[in-house]
Amino acid sequence: MNPRLLQIKKGVLDKNDKVAGSLRQRFHEAGLLPVNIVSSPGTGKTSFLEKTLTLLRQHHYRVAAIVGDLATDNDAQRLANSGAPVRQIVTGGNCHLEAHMIETQLEGWALADYDMLFIENVGNLVCPANYDLGESMRVVMLSVTEGEDKPLKYPPMFNSADVAVITKMDIAEAVEFDRETARRNIQAVNPDIPIFEVSAKTGAGMDAWLDFLIAELTRQHSAEPMKG
């Protein structure tokens, strides 16, 4: 890469990390669990998140979402079906969300009124890897239709994630999904990462995922010092 471009890119990332650090502090003080969801386009982030928001609300958790897209507010409209407050960021040409975009969207939201904030990133398995959004949990998603080798081909994203979710399990058999190979490839780039297998359509696997989120919220509320 052009060395001048590299240097300026580093400056942009340093600035992003500063804003992300200040967001993380605010989230922590508000007792809020912030979750950043990344995947390729078409993995099913929006369906999965709509289901997650709906189920958490049924369990009386106070949840909200911010969603990023290059264009359209289709995803925000879909997520709003859950009844949770949702804000849309349209990034224009930008292939990832940045911390300052989240900061801007938070204006007017009383963070202490929420338990969890979900950020649905732009559909991209490359660009969002380097941009910390102040999250406590980064979730990388992979659908059964994408090919079991994706973790090996996009290592920075799978390596930087805290949790992996395999989606569309309802069609796993139809597309001859090789579960063992997929899990082995995820673990090859991120050995200890928890892996959930879900279907937003049938609801399969969603209970284990919710239990995990709720345990993480409880853990964050306990007295241990702030991460990051």
Added chain:
Amino acid sequence: MNPRLLQIKKGVLDKNDKVAGSLRQRFHEAGLLPVNIVSSPGTGKTSFLEKTLTLLRQHHYRVAAIVGDLATDNDAQRLANSGAPVRQIVTGGNCHLEAHMIETQLEGWALADYDMLFIENVGNLVCPANYDLGESMRVVMLSVTEGEDKPLKYPPMFNSADVAVITKMDIAEAVEFDRETARRNIQAVNPDIPIFEVSAKTGAGMDAWLDFLIAELTRQHSAEPMKG
């Protein structure tokens, strides 16, 4: 975006366009049809390209491929099954191929010995849109599992393409693919684009796609002046 970053980015794109222009000239002089294939990760670019190369070779066309990935040479190994010469570009962190990478890979290849060169870009629906690789044909792919709204959400990529290919048609019914909506959304961002519906697994739709490629090669060999 940071104005200094924007300015340098423009410089990078201008430089890329210059190299791409010189590549296009070389391809044209060699009578070679260069095809740039872009899609989200997991759409099935490699399976589709492997099938395309195999079938073209059965019809005695001389074909070659260059494939770009963040990491691994899995795709080059798969494409080599077709019997065609294949070279792999590992981009490291880069989310797209650039013209100078193609230029470097071409060293030692006698372009006039080939009829078509396929370039499989990095799996990404955003970054490759701005980078001309000197191709005569840009193919954007969308699988039936990705959601019919992808063209609306990633307009630059669908808008900059010359051809759209819908893949994995063999599982269209299982995933409740809405063909009319998908076609309408592609045409909303690129009204006159030809759309092919294929299954690399069953071979359905591949004949029409091959006919189109061969017609394009013939057209390029006719006396009309060079594009671009």
